[in-house]
Amino acid sequence: MFDLYFRPTYISPVTVATVTDKLGATPVSVLPIHTYGQSILRKKARTVQKIGPDIVKLVEDLFETMRNAHGIGLAANQVGALQRVLVVDIRDVEGWENVPPMALLNPEVISEEGKWVMEEGCLSIPEIRDDVERAEKVRIRYRDMGFEVREIDAEGLLGRVLLHEIDHLKGVLFVDYLGPVKQKLLKGRLNKIRRGEVEVAYPIVAEGETVMAENKVGD
Numbered sequence: 524m525f526d527l528y529f530r531p532t533y534i535s536p537v538t539v540a541t542v543t544d545k546l547g548a549t550p551v552s553v554l555p556i557h558t559y560g561q562s563i564l565r566k567k568a569r570t571v572q573k574i575g576p577d578i579v580k581l582v583e584d585l586f587e588t589m590r591n592a593h594g595i596g597l598a599a600n601q602v603g604a605l606q607r608v609l610v611v612d613i614r615d616v617e618g619w620e621n622v623p624p625m626a627l628l629n630p631e632v633i634s635e636e637g638k639w640v641m642e643e644g645c646l647s648i649p650e651i652r653d654d655v656e657r658a659e660k661v662r663i664r665y666r667d668m669g670f671e672v673r674e675i676d677a678e679g680l681l682g683r684v685l686l687h688e689i690d691h692l693k694g695v696l697f698v699d700y701l702g703p704v705k706q707k708l709l710k711g712r713l714n715k716i717r718r719g720e721v722e723v724a725y726p727i728v729a730e731g732e733t734v735m736a737e738n739k740v741g742d
């Protein structure tokens with residue numbers, strides 16, 4: 524089994540709720556998720572310069588969109604916003620119930636250690652999962668929702684999710700790491716996603732249009 528150890532003391536306890544109290548609540552929206560083939564997934568997100576109502580709204584919408592899609596992480600590019608913002612909530616995963624949901628602004632990897640392989644999926648690439656090798660331990664510097672600079676040491680699933688989401692902010696997708704043979708095998712399925720021919724239980728954007736996907740049972 525994978526080692527899922529991590530040190531919770533490094534996690535900033537600032538939650539979106541506390542920020543909302545300070546800045547005033549706005550209605551939260553589930554945004555459509557941009558899927559494979561959408562150019563915004565290949566663009567580099569811009570550095571957040573300050574926290575304003577736009578960033579608070581973006582973070583809240585990211586959390587809402589992620590939860591609606593039963594994801595454990597989501598990056599701003601995926602909802603069509605080119606801001607270096609990501610959210611993570613892995614509390615539904617066994618062994619990670621005590622990790623508070625996190626919003627990271629301007630995250631950057633400052634050190635990496637070791638390598639491990641884990642199967643990944645992505646809300647922007649529905650129905651495709653594959654093994655990806657990434658660093659085992661990472662240190663990430665970011666700004667929290669109070670715009671304070673923080674650092675987090677993460678390993679196991681938490682490090683994995685953070686690296687996956689930071690990649691999104693750089694225009695990188697997990698399928699980019701797959702070898703040429705796997706890439707070739709997946710081409711047909713990726714093209715289907717590009718055309719919006721996927722069944723997912725959350726709203727998506729494919730081929731430049733918003734598609735309200737049919738809801739599957741249980742959502």
Ligand SMILES: [Zn+2]
Pocket residue numbers: 644645646647687691
């Ligand atoms: Zn993803």
